[in-house]
Amino acid sequence: MKDYQTRSSECLPGIDPILGRRLSGGDNNWKTKVALLHDLKNEHGNLGSCKAVYVGKRHLWFRKHVKSIALMFALMGSLFLLDSFTVSLFDSISLQNSSPPMTSSGVKGDRTAYANEEERSVQMYGRLQNLAYSALAEKEFKQDTSSFWEEPRKASLWKPCGDRKDAEKLGQPDKNNGYIMVSASGGLNQQRVAICNAIALASFLNATLVLPRFLYSIVWKDPSQFGDIYQEEYFMNIMKDEVNIVKELPSHLKSLDIEAIGSLITDADIVKEATPIDYLTKTLPLLLQNGVVHFLGFGNRLGSDPLPSKLQKLRCKCNFHALKFVPKIQEAGSLLIRRIRKYDAAQATLDRQLFGEFLTGSPSNKHDSARGSSKYLALHLRFEVDMIAYSLCDFGGGEKERRELQTYRESHFPMLMERLKHFMPISSSVLRNLGRCPLTPEEAALMLAGLGVKRGTYIYLASSHIYGGKFRMHSFTNLYPNLVTKETLLTPSEVSPFRNFSSQLAALDFIACATADVFAMTDSGSQLSSLVSGFRTYYGGGHAPTLRPNKKRLAAILSENGTIGWNSFEDRVRKMIKDGQSVRIRGFGRSIYRQPRCPECMCKTY
Numbered sequence: 001m002k003d004y005q006t007r008s009s010e011c012l013p014g015i016d017p018i019l020g021r022r023l024s025g026g027d028n029n030w031k032t033k034v035a036l037l038h039d040l041k042n043e044h045g046n047l048g049s050c051k052a053v054y055v056g057k058r059h060l061w062f063r064k065h066v067k068s069i070a071l072m073f074a075l076m077g078s079l080f081l082l083d084s085f086t087v088s089l090f091d092s093i094s095l096q097n098s099s100p101p102m103t104s105s106g107v108k109g110d111r112t113a114y115a116n117e118e119e120r121s122v123q124m125y126g127r128l129q130n131l132a133y134s135a136l137a138e139k140e141f142k143q144d145t146s147s148f149w150e151e152p153r154k155a156s157l158w159k160p161c162g163d164r165k166d167a168e169k170l171g172q173p174d175k176n177n178g179y180i181m182v183s184a185s186g187g188l189n190q191q192r193v194a195i196c197n198a199i200a201l202a203s204f205l206n207a208t209l210v211l212p213r214f215l216y217s218i219v220w221k222d223p224s225q226f227g228d229i230y231q232e233e234y235f236m237n238i239m240k241d242e243v244n245i246v247k248e249l250p251s252h253l254k255s256l257d258i259e260a261i262g263s264l265i266t267d268a269d270i271v272k273e274a275t276p277i278d279y280l281t282k283t284l285p286l287l288l289q290n291g292v293v294h295f296l297g298f299g300n301r302l303g304s305d306p307l308p309s310k311l312q313k314l315r316c317k318c319n320f321h322a323l324k325f326v327p328k329i330q331e332a333g334s335l336l337i338r339r340i341r342k343y344d345a346a347q348a349t350l351d352r353q354l355f356g357e358f359l360t361g362s363p364s365n366k367h368d369s370a371r372g373s374s375k376y377l378a379l380h381l382r383f384e385v386d387m388i389a390y391s392l393c394d395f396g397g398g399e400k401e402r403r404e405l406q407t408y409r410e411s412h413f414p415m416l417m418e419r420l421k422h423f424m425p426i427s428s429s430v431l432r433n434l435g436r437c438p439l440t441p442e443e444a445a446l447m448l449a450g451l452g453v454k455r456g457t458y459i460y461l462a463s464s465h466i467y468g469g470k471f472r473m474h475s476f477t478n479l480y481p482n483l484v485t486k487e488t489l490l491t492p493s494e495v496s497p498f499r500n501f502s503s504q505l506a507a508l509d510f511i512a513c514a515t516a517d518v519f520a521m522t523d524s525g526s527q528l529s530s531l532v533s534g535f536r537t538y539y540g541g542g543h544a545p546t547l548r549p550n551k552k553r554l555a556a557i558l559s560e561n562g563t564i565g566w567n568s569f570e571d572r573v574r575k576m577i578k579d580g581q582s583v584r585i586r587g588f589g590r591s592i593y594r595q596p597r598c599p600e601c602m603c604k605t606y
Helices: 002-011 027-042 044-094 126-139 153-157 188-204 232-239 276-282 284-290 309-322 327-341 349-358 366-371 385-391 398-412 414-420 428-433 441-451 469-479 492-498 502-514 527-539 551-558 566-580
Strands: 158-160 179-184 208-210 264-266 292-297 376-380 458-462 518-521 602-604
Touching: 126 441, 126 469, 126 566, 153 158, 158 527, 179 188, 188 208, 188 276, 188 309, 188 502, 188 527, 232 309, 276 284, 284 292, 309 527, 327 349, 327 492, 327 502, 349 502, 349 527, 376 441, 376 502, 376 527, 385 398, 398 414, 428 551, 441 469, 441 518, 441 551, 441 566, 458 502, 492 502, 502 527, 518 527, 551 566
Parallel strands: 179 208, 179 292, 264 292, 376 458, 376 518
Antiparallel strands: 158 602
């Protein structure tokens, strides 16, 4: 308890380490003491000889006990130094010396170009922050009774079977209508969806798929291609019974000018969430005429429904079975997880799928074996400057923040600015009540505290550059100081091979989030969150819970910051999360990558 109190007081200035809550007063208390001393000085004459006698006795007592007092202070100092040494020793051991818990200053991005040295921490819910801190301090050493570490029992009834051998095999078509080329845009997760959509489309059009390529983006700035992220031969082998895949076009088609012959198809030519009929009428004639078509971009250009069952099966098999990360990424991911768990990766189905041959399942050392593995929570925190600027919401940073975001909108979103000229703006409070504002780090921390996530829990942060950097994260790390990232868990030399490859770095985040004991998201519309939650549903066996906050409901709860009691706050947050964890079968139009519980992808046991 003493260890915890010492660290708590270091994390949050102004906190009473015994009571675990913020002390009030500050400068006002000091001014009051000065005023009292001034009054006493004015009344000095009235005290007379009584004061002199009292002072004399006090000096005599002090001289008599000076050695005892000195010895007591020396003993206290020794104990404090020993305690501090013990704390720092265990902290350094906990992540194998190379991966210390990340404080607020360790947040990636060390503040964006829109944050300068004059910034200070932003806090929107001071009262709830204090209540949360006291509640977490009280519960830290009590038995954890939280239910968020487990999924509902019904979740375990669904088993992965996307690679099952059907009695009636799909098989490759007897006739090949031509070749499909795909240049996928976006980052890792958008490209993954494009690959599996291309598999389904090639099967539908009876075409041969050329191994997809990835477009270079000025946003992602990553030259990685398919073979730099996924195992090419493994992918082709898994899908060979349904779709013919080649690494490049045959020689007689390589010399063709694809654009000149009219076979270049961009996102402007195909509507978003296009149906199979769109491809039959617009793409198949070109394929039959020229023998090849090239989809440039191919971002989200095949709808979820209506789609034949066999194509949904192909999507499922591609996403959950055919796409395996290359050994370099598997090895780094396995090392990352071992360090945060303080134990080698457990041999769960999720781990076997993601780590391949780098799964060992044995303790890192005797110390780890004795104390067992450590649970951790992964958090995908979406609070990048482009996202929050586009939202038009206010995030408590005052006039300076509003000017920065307005400047960003004017330079990056000219179409948005043009639309705003013709419509009356909606107030930030209305947008937040509608659930349209990204969650701030402070709101994310309060949500976790409401669920009962203990203060000492290790939290893996998957995110890009957090707007406001360490100043914005200060309210989060006050409640949860054990915040880690891939950069703090791995040494510089271990991160170096991925440094200039954002998609490969994103693959490490994918692994850390997918294998976490609990995965929490702040934006359910994020592609990473969608793919990770689907992966956990498919391979988790009912033991990989995902926390999906309802931003509209959470905004209503947080709006009562000034009056709501902590017990009521906890009850409402937990009910919100519980409602989001109900076991649902994939609905019409829903992505099979995110919701794989359906006959085409998973099998239900009884």
